[in-house]
Amino acid sequence: MTHSEPTPAPARSTRDRILDALEQLLLDAGPLHTTLDAVAAAAGVSKGGLLYHFPSKDALLAAMVRRLGERSDAQLAAAVAGGSSISEFYLQLIDTDEFEDHPLYQSAIASLRSVDGQDTEIQRAVTEVMRGWDDGLRKELADPVQAEIVRLAGDGLFLASLLGLPQPDPELHRRVVARLLGHD
Template sequence: MRRDELLDAAEDLLCDQGSTSLTLSAVADRAGVSKGGLLYHFGTKEALIKAMVERLIDDFDNLMAAQHDDTYTERYIGATLAALRSGRLRRWAVVTGASGNLYLLAPLREAMTRWHREELDEEPDRLASQIVRLACEGLWDVASHDPELNTESDLQALDARLRALAKPPA
């Protein structure tokens, strides 16, 4: 079984049953592999959680790279909305909730620092860009707890408004 399938099984288990259910045995059962098969890829529960966190970061970095907008903040808006539309944000909430260990969340803290500081000084309006990036974080947080809140029409309107806010005043 591939590593990503094991991570998918762990995330599904977290979504369905919560963080107290995340044991190596339960993940192996969910994935349909032996515990030894799981241990081959992830020797500890902490290694499994760390891999889930790292995959979330890579996933968002890939969404950022797929955007073709002019500014970093516009790419950040596009990547955030792509994550919202795909349902990927549910994974953020459950994975970060599963880790009570600051060491395991350190890569996420580092990524958040990078995402919120990247190219900020090159933006046409630094303060507006910072506000828009923080608004995207708010969208993430709310959507991770209430994924049905925004319709596609709502997301299109939010996209347009966030992009307009990121532009410098005339």
């Protein structure tokens, strides 16, 4: 009988290492201390290597936001494949115990910290990602007012989790979702 070695995790690409370093710097130090030099050092690449993948800080930050969209799309697809609706996914309670170790939520916090309200590539990337979420709800729900109410409620649940605010009672949350989706 032979002993087999565990399969190593796939190596992260340089691009992902850079984006991971960017997110961690935004989470730990904030946007003022997140320079291209700091990101390159944290990712273990030269500044030239960073600029090869991302020609500007805006391009770097926009790529991080777009990765948030990719992570969200993947989680949504898995939830729908598991039997959830888009609306149920959007209105879920977030397990705050696992929150800090969850790549989607780390990406969300870092992305929110990167937006400064100016019309930049970063702001456009955030808008693209959020419009994608809106589109899914509008496709699923025939009533645009109901879709907007679900989006606003989901945004509030997500923001409450991001900020560590109290979560609603699980039974009350279940009843709210049932009413919003016409299952009551």
